Amino acid sequence: MAVEIGGIGHSVKRKEDARFIRGKGKYVDDVKLPGMLYLDIARSPLAHARIKNIDTSKALKIPGVVAVITGKDLVPLNLHWMPTLMSDKQMVLPTDTVLYQAQEVAAVVATERYIAADGVDAIEVDYEPLPVVVDPIKALQPGATLVREDREQKDNHIWHWEVGDKAGTDKAFKDAEVVVKQDLYIPRIHVSSIETCGIVASFDKVEGKLTVWMTTQAPHAIRTVIALVAGHLGLAEHKIRVISPDIGGGFGGKVPVYPGYVLAIGASVLTGAPVKWIEDRAENIQADSFARDYHISAELAAKKDGTMQALRVKTIADHGAFDAAANPSKYPAGLFHIITGSYPFEKSFVEVDGAYTNKPPGGIAYRCSFRVTEAAFTIERLVDVLALELKRDPAELRMQNFIPPTAFPYTSALGWEYDSGDYGRALRLAMDKIGYAELRKEQAAKRAKGELMGIGISSFTEIVGAGPSKNFDILGIKMFDSAEIRVHPTGKVMVRIGVKSQGQGHETTFGQIVAEELGIPVADIAVEEGDTDTAPYGLGTYASRSTPVAGGATAIAARKIREKAKLIAAHLLEANPDDVEWKDYKFQVKGVPAKSKTMQEVAFAAYTNHPQGMEAGLEAVDYYDPPNLTFPFGSYICVVDIDRGTGEVKIRRFVAVDDCGTIINPMIVEGQIHGGLTMGLAPALYEQITYDEQGNIQGGTFMDYLLPTAMETPNWETAKTTTPSPHHPIGAKGVGESATVGAPAAIANAVVDALAHLGVRHIDIPITPWKVQKILKEKGVAE
Amino acid sequence: MRFEGTLDIAAPRDRVWSFLTDPKQVTTCAPDVQSLEVTDPHRFKVVVRAGVGPIKGTFTMNVEFTELEEPGHATVVARGQAPGSAVEMRSTMDLAALDGTRTTMKWASDVTVSGMIQQVGARLMQGAADKITQQVFSCIKAKLEAPVTA
Numbered sequence: 001m002a003v004e005i006g007g008i009g010h011s012v013k014r015k016e017d018a019r020f021i022r023g024k025g026k027y028v029d030d031v032k033l034p035g036m037l038y039l040d041i042a043r044s045p046l047a048h049a050r051i052k053n054i055d056t057s058k059a060l061k062i063p064g065v066v067a068v069i070t071g072k073d074l075v076p077l078n079l080h081w082m083p084t085l086m087s088d089k090q091m092v093l094p095t096d097t098v099l100y101q102a103q104e105v106a107a108v109v110a111t112e113r114y115i116a117a118d119g120v121d122a123i124e125v126d127y128e129p130l131p132v133v134v135d136p137i138k139a140l141q142p143g144a145t146l147v148r149e150d151r152e153q154k155d156n157h158i159w160h161w162e163v164g165d166k167a168g169t170d171k172a173f174k175d176a177e178v179v180v181k182q183d184l185y186i187p188r189i190h191v192s193s194i195e196t197c198g199i200v201a202s203f204d205k206v207e208g209k210l211t212v213w214m215t216t217q218a219p220h221a222i223r224t225v226i227a228l229v230a231g232h233l234g235l236a237e238h239k240i241r242v243i244s245p246d247i248g249g250g251f252g253g254k255v256p257v258y259p260g261y262v263l264a265i266g267a268s269v270l271t272g273a274p275v276k277w278i279e280d281r282a283e284n285i286q287a288d289s290f291a292r293d294y295h296i297s298a299e300l301a302a303k304k305d306g307t308m309q310a311l312r313v314k315t316i317a318d319h320g321a322f323d324a325a326a327n328p329s330k331y332p333a334g335l336f337h338i339i340t341g342s343y344p345f346e347k348s349f350v351e352v353d354g355a356y357t358n359k360p361p362g363g364i365a366y367r368c369s370f371r372v373t374e375a376a377f378t379i380e381r382l383v384d385v386l387a388l389e390l391k392r393d394p395a396e397l398r399m400q401n402f403i404p405p406t407a408f409p410y411t412s413a414l415g416w417e418y419d420s421g422d423y424g425r426a427l428r429l430a431m432d433k434i435g436y437a438e439l440r441k442e443q444a445a446k447r448a449k450g451e452l453m454g455i456g457i458s459s460f461t462e463i464v465g466a467g468p469s470k471n472f473d474i475l476g477i478k479m480f481d482s483a484e485i486r487v488h489p490t491g492k493v494m495v496r497i498g499v500k501s502q503g504q505g506h507e508t509t510f511g512q513i514v515a516e517e518l519g520i521p522v523a524d525i526a527v528e529e530g531d532t533d534t535a536p537y538g539l540g541t542y543a544s545r546s547t548p549v550a551g552g553a554t555a556i557a558a559r560k561i562r563e564k565a566k567l568i569a570a571h572l573l574e575a576n577p578d579d580v581e582w583k584d585y586k587f588q589v590k591g592v593p594a595k596s597k598t599m600q601e602v603a604f605a606a607y608t609n610h611p612q613g614m615e616a617g618l619e620a621v622d623y624y625d626p627p628n629l630t631f632p633f634g635s636y637i638c639v640v641d642i643d644r645g646t647g648e649v650k651i652r653r654f655v656a657v658d659d660c661g662t663i664i665n666p667m668i669v670e671g672q673i674h675g676g677l678t679m680g681l682a683p684a685l686y687e688q689i690t691y692d693e694q695g696n697i698q699g700g701t702f703m704d705y706l707l708p709t710a711m712e713t714p715n716w717e718t719a720k721t722t723t724p725s726p727h728h729p730i731g732a733k734g735v736g737e738s739a740t741v742g743a744p745a746a747i748a749n750a751v752v753d754a755l756a757h758l759g760v761r762h763i764d765i766p767i768t769p770w771k772v773q774k775i776l777k778e779k780g781v782a783e
Numbered sequence: 784m785r786f787e788g789t790l791d792i793a794a795p796r797d798r799v800w801s802f803l804t805d806p807k808q809v810t811t812c813a814p815d816v817q818s819l820e821v822t823d824p825h826r827f828k829v830v831v832r833a834g835v836g837p838i839k840g841t842f843t844m845n846v847e848f849t850e851l852e853e854p855g856h857a858t859v860v861a862r863g864q865a866p867g868s869a870v871e872m873r874s875t876m877d878l879a880a881l882d883g884t885r886t887t888m889k890w891a892s893d894v895t896v897s898g899m900i901q902q903v904g905a906r907l908m909q910g911a912a913d914k915i916t917q918q919v920f921s922c923i924k925a926k927l928e929a930p931v932t933a
Contacts, residue, residue: 042867043867045864045868045898046869046897101897120866123866124843127869129869286902694897695897696897697902698905701902703903704902
């Protein structure tokens, strides 16, 4: 019975794959409307320059070019600037100065995509170069080139944010027996989704209604933003429909509003024709929001016996030219203060300063719940630095310090209330699975022979599921999420949710939650999302919030239906509702299993034979405000071998033990972990965007921006422990980002471990063969 | 990027000077010139087609002689743009007469390239620059060393 239902815990095949593997997915670029125009964007070749003149005359002469839009054209509409999600503002198109390379400068609207591109080539811009600052540390020094002349504050400092007990932490450091300190740089990287960003905007002049198909992870928030930003142009929220069709990967990169979206909407409103804008790959890497770019200085105070006592962290956050991060309003550095990780620090103090530079804007949460990757990497690297200092085994040192399972719910030194955890169990399982003790013996034998092998551990704790309305909002909108469930007379179900899958498999997993709660087979449940005209309001999918928040709403909405259904069942069974119980996916008269009604029978009755005095129908809505965040965790162990000739790091084995609480679909969870691990491998060994002194992007195409392929990706070995969240309706914690967050430290720790006997304590990621070979040469062990 | 070198030309210094400081003459040796517009004796605008490997662009270059110390020293600043790319060159030349018929030109050029060409073509830049330099100088030599026609 349970297998037929396909409820929680079953590896139900993904419903959405039927269309994806047949090439029948419908993405934004598949939207083709009659009379549709195409928009393309001219971008700045310079990282900082005054615009002396923009000559559009040649572009306008090209047959098929309908319009050319510059910043000056947007001024009368008050659309040349737009607000970011972080109380900053961002240029849609510049009127006089460009602030980073690849910034949008003008847009061409044409009857064909290629004509629009020709129009872009024909635009002549006269730039006067200005001095460039690309290093945030230099940007914060007195006399640095000013990036944002538009601000009243005439320096590059954006904000200062701090949390924790400064005096107490300083005292703990003063009194400490052992202090270790490590500077680390978490490099600027870029989401490289298979699908780039795009939009089709279609304004119906007669109805006054705007419909947009758009690659957005948060369609409802976008609808509200459009209404707020363009309300003065007559776009009211009931006349705006945002549709997120199938999305080929988001990872946080499809949360922000990019100028291209605004330009396409503006062009459609002005021309009355549908306008499509699809960015190309280079535009996607060069101009869309980046991730990470944190310069961190971290210190850990401990006793000689290894007991960790205090943590002190100072960070400079490079935000590029505009602070266009997508954090909850209250947290300019996201949830970075999860940095105490899996350890019970008594005292902790964290401060972060944001800086402007002549680089593209952003600071998005790339497959990580708002700066959690930066935090997890720092603490897990720092624990290994302490282990080296104390000459302790890093696994043993972690085991000694973990927050014990009996301490949950546990309030961290920086104020988070961890819901549940058993960190020792996860690490022990990972150690058993990989054969930790034997590996250490093998390593010692290899070292004696001069071979380089390393074992790295990462026992991370995440914080996801934003979030409780008392602390979490974006643009003032509280970060609840929603579900609406309708049970049709024949027992089939329509579920609509406020989040939006970009590949996570919501159509399957949310169906499974409802199947479990209502006893209706998952095959009979349709899940719809991403259309603001039909779905209930929600804040969208990012930060691993879908299952923790919308999953909670779905379970509770289903339970509301079950409450009503119980009354109908009692009516049908001619029993007192108190004598009816929900058992084996059916309503039964207590103690009389033969007297039972299925949900399908109840559903039919809800429309055909409902009790007098009761409303007909069987549907429910829930807006779920989570009481707390959820705290998934895991322990990863990585084994690497290093080639002494080339400096190449070979990952021999990687064991990932994850604990995401209750698992809805084990197959989907495993897929999420595989993808996440590969996205964690990428910044550890390959990915980084750098800039030269002139602000030229050095990794602006896939020729220079290195992503791991199947060739570089090792065989991931996964396992799980299950520690349900005590406050979540189904005990789920979310898993989408755990692996991305946990993997980089395990890999970096393994490489450092391989070289530790040579005196190496830290290597900044990405750990490229070039960096390793340089160390091998310095240490005189290169072959 | 900085480029520099010396070039021996079998022509008198005055002739080399007048050739290299005359926009109309010197641009005959620039690569693939599409148009030339001389604003005044010190300034001109030249449209050239140039690129690195397969990435080509039509560059509109505004060129200015910022120093002209006849007959030996000149500085020229050229700033230009192609769609998605920008280039800035600051070049100096010093001419020394070896004798009445031969001249040595010492030259140096600081080039900043930004945008598409820099991003995609950085690895090929040195080779492309060497090739263009060679073409330009062999053209200059050929023209200056040719017998004077009436």
